[in-house]
Amino acid sequence: MSAIGIDLGGTKIETQIFDGTWAVVGRRRDDTPRDYNALVKAVAAQISWAVAQTGVGTPVGVGAAGLVNPANGLALTANLAATGHPFPADIADAAGCDISYVNDCRALALSEAVFGQGKECRTVMALILGTGVGGGIAVDRRILQGPTRTGGEFGHTSAPAHLIARHNLPIWQCGCGRMGCVETFIAGPGLGRLAKHMTGRDVSPPEIAHARDGAMASVWQVWCDLTADLLRTLTLIADPDLIVLGGGLTKIDGIVDDLTQAAIAAQLSGFTTPTIVLAEGGDTSGARGAAFAAWQAQRHD
Ligand SMILES: [Zn+2]
Missing domain, CATH: 3.30.420.40 (ATPase, nucleotide binding domain)
Structure with a gap:
């Protein structure tokens, strides 16, 4: 079993790959693009990079600041160029796989609750x-x-x-x-x-x-x-x-x-x-929490 977590911040996008013990076994970091289309492409490229190592069907969790309105799927976020766009759906389309999109604070709460x-x-x-x-x-x-x-x-x-x-x-x-x-x-x-x-x-x-x-x-x-x-x-x-x-x-x-x-x-x-x-998870809490949420969604939904 493995899982992929992405910590999507205003300056960096960091993907972490977790093994069956939830240890980090792979990591990639890129700058966060300021343009929406480039942002979607950059996140999708990291997902594709990670899936190439873990296999198709690996749960993918994206943890990011801001909200997605479940009524219309549109993002509302102060530090990403994604407000007003169907950001999770566009990432999934570009990456060619399902993703779980999780608010970064909720991801940290989950990570500390499970691992911290x-x-x-x-x-x-x-x-x-x-x-x-x-x-x-x-x-x-x-x-x-x-x-x-x-x-x-x-x-x-x-x-x-x-x-x-x-x-x-x-x-x-x-x-x-x-x-x-x-x-x-x-x-x-x-x-x-x-x-x-x-x-x-x-x-x-x-x-x-x-x-x-x-x-x-x-x-x-x-x-x-x-x-x-x-x-x-x-x-x-x-x-x-x-x-x-x-x-x-x-x-x-x-x-x-x-x-x-x-x-x-x-x-x-x-x-x-x-x-x-x-919090004790440091800079891995966001990615680990998002990955864990994605893993849970795949198992229980
Ligand atoms: Zn307020």
Whole structure:
């Protein structure tokens, strides 16, 4: 048995081939084209390259940022030239095989649930804190998803009114078109925006997190409280066994301890909180999760 996973990002397309033990046995990386037709061709070329080694019929999973609307099959994605196109269908046509197309945050959640920190847990929630904020929930080693395919878009829930009022924060416009999404405060650019608003200075997220005193400490605490409030909401809905953090902001030293403290303070009085850990799959999580989803789809659909 083998499986193919593709991590399709805004700058690189990386294909990984997995053997029967889910170890990586082949890898290919290309730059991501900016033009839609070239993008489809580049992804299809990687699939053909991988299938030539594993054999026709190998499950192929493509993990990419953004959404595909199940009502019309069209993609909506900020960092790929695919918005408004039937991207999964075009890739399948060009490659000449079926593919599973998986949101990258959902792929990471599945990978961590099956292979990573959550492998002893029933319900694993991933929260990706990067340029945007997204996530996914895996239950019994399957991605929890339904007819809208929007489950996991945690960043586009509303920011908590009590914290906005307490800290006198503005309501910012989100990339999704709505006002006041929590992503506008807690994604990487949101943390910078918070610092600018609260201190008047342009500061990078690592600088904010490392300055544990003075004005920047307040900024970091507000960020932790806003993020912990999202974790509280998600816990009240899904009550996961484990929360796995991924994305660029998780490189900040002490983020797990600080968020754990903030989550305990945010939780309903006297109740425990889910354990928070960092994703351990590193840069293979997306491809491995997508490959695993494709393998599951082929076995069970
Ligand atoms: Zn939004």
